[in-house]
Amino acid sequence: MAEVKMGNRMVGDGHRVYVIAEIGINHNGSLEVAKKLIDGAAQAGCDAVKFQKRTPELCVPMDQRQIERDTPWGRMTYMDYRYKVEFGFDEYSEIDEYCREKGIAWFASCWDEEAVDFMEQFNPPCYKAASASLTDLTLLKKTRATGRPLMISTGMSTMEEVDAAVTELGRENLLIAHTNSTYPCPVEELNLRMIHTLQQRYPDNPIGYSGHEVGLATTWAAVALGATFIERHVTLDRAMWGSDQAASVEISGMARLVANIRDIEKALGDGVKRVYEGEAAARKKLRRV
Structure with missing residues (x-):
């Protein structure tokens, strides 16, 4: 059976769909906004929230550092902006305590090796590797060395690149998310049948879906197709400033x-034909033979 233990939850075949609200950098550097997003995710019934952690001097290419851009804090270089939206130890300590109070798990996508060391201080239930990091084998192996479950996203990647990452990482404690890395993604490019392709290719690993589309119907379809975990970006307002807001869910x-994921889980059943108690009266009344 394809299943992985993450914190106090089992994720995979036969278990409740694990729903992740990705806060990412939609907090725009505000701890107050982050807490409101945690509140909303917890009240919505999500299992976890996810952040992104970067060390700007390791992640921002040299040729982009001095490019200026307009931000809510005025015009500044891209490097200064990256620092502006990056939480440090004090903020994440408060987030850690706040999530415990709210009864919701939290973890992060780490974009560099130092970020992994940083996040280890908080004993996360797992890690997520962003689609952009799928070919960064040094980072993937660093994350893998923590011994924690690892989710990998497969957006912007060829099947050969996915296979290479899985071969390098091994199958144990590995979860694989189908995704398309266009923000927001046109529905005709979602290719949800890739969920079945990944299930057939990696039968021992939980397969999930990370969605960046507008709307909810296609994410419900991913659950119906067998996704065992779901990730969607969450925002207070899709019109807020920030690159990921428009592809997020309020x-x-x-x-x-x-709520509808939970209904879909109940509705899918076990595939065994039976006559239900509620059908008995109709059966007795309507059957001629």
Whole structure:
């Protein structure tokens, strides 16, 4: 059976869909906004929230560092902006305590090796490797060395690149998410049948879906197709400033997403034909033979 233990939860075949609200950098550097997003995700019934952690001097290419851009804090270089939206130890310590109070797990996508060392201080239940990091084998192996479960995303990648990453990492404690890395993604490019392709190719690993589309119907379809974990970006307002906001789900939408996922799980059943108690009266009344 394809299953992995993450914190106090089993994720995979036969288990409740694990729903992740990705806060990412939608907090725009504000701890207050981050807490509101945690509140919303917890109230919506999500299992976890996810952040992104970068060490800007390791992640920002030299040729982009001095490019200026307009931000809510005025015009500044891209490097200064990256620092502006990056939480440090004090903020994550507060987030760690706040998530415990709210009864929701939290973890992060680490974009460099120092970020992994940083996050280890908080004993996360797992790590996520972003699609952009799928070919960064040094980073993947560093994350793998923590011994924690690892989710990898497969956006912007060829099948050969996915195979190479899985071969390098090994199958144990590995979860694989189908995704398309366009923000927001056109529905005709979602290719949800890749969920089945990945299930057939990696039968021992939980397969999930990380969605960047507008709307919820296609994420529900991913659950119906067998995704065992779901990740969607969450925002207070899709019109907020920031590159990921437009492809995110607002709090009310996240509550609908989770509620309907739970209904879909119940509706799917076990595939064994039976006559239900509620059908007995109709059977007796309507059957001629």
